[in-house]
Amino acid sequence: QQQVKQSPQSLIVQKGGISIINCAYENTAFDYFPWYQQFPGKGPALLIAIRPDVSEKKEGRFTISFNKSAKQFSLHIMDSQPGDSATYFCAASTNQGGSEKLVFGKGTKLTVNP
Amino acid sequence: NAGVTQTPKFQVLKTGQSMTLQCAQDMNHEYMSWYRQDPGMGLRLIHYSVGAGITDQGEVPNGYNVSRSTTEDFPLRLLSAAPSQTSVYFCASSALAGTSVIYEQYFGPGTRLTVT
Secondary structure (H helix, E strand, O other), X not given: OOOEEEEOOEEEEEOOOOEEEEEEEOOOOOOEEEEEEEOOOOOOEEEEEEOXXXXXXXXXXXXXXXXXXXXXXXXXXXOOOHHXXXXXXXXXXXXXXXXXXXXXXXXXXXXXXO | OOOEEEEOOEEEEOOOOOEEEEEEEOOXXXXXXXXXXXXXXXXXXXXXXXXXXXXXXXXXXXXXXXXXXXXOEOOEEXXXXXXXXXXXXXXXXXXXXXXXXXXXXXEOOOEEEEEO
């Protein structure tokens, strides 16, 4: 079963707008929630990450909002720019049972129009 | 630092052929992993390793073998290629804190494999 569900599959936003990508998970043992950004022809790169002891983390124009009770987290990109056009993956991992695995969502292709 | 390097960048195989995808990192990371990326499927873990001599299966291990004889290298072997293995393969590495915490994973540039 899919452990991390990501939506939407694709997103088109105008320059200067807000991009919002959502993820939901089932495994309450997950304790690390990163977002990765991938440009065409490149490998994914860590964008921002959060642990469940905080509800929000902000780095520049990128913010993760985390709702532990709802088992959901989201990425907000403020003042979206054409250079933000990429595929974004949410992910989750857990320490439990020595399980050193990162589980990824299926990705969201973001297009920011100029 | 070169980071994570992968070779080859592109490869075409015929069904039944074997090959090895190479992955190396120069960051002295304990943890290394292989993912495959297919359209609409995200990144799926094939195999991973928490140190030299230690490997384990991920979500989609069938048809793939790995070994980890050094900290730096983590090759992925396809024993008998099948069209279903057509994909983009990414190698990644990260440091471990304690025994099982994954911090930032650094990905290589990928190998695009086509099996005909």
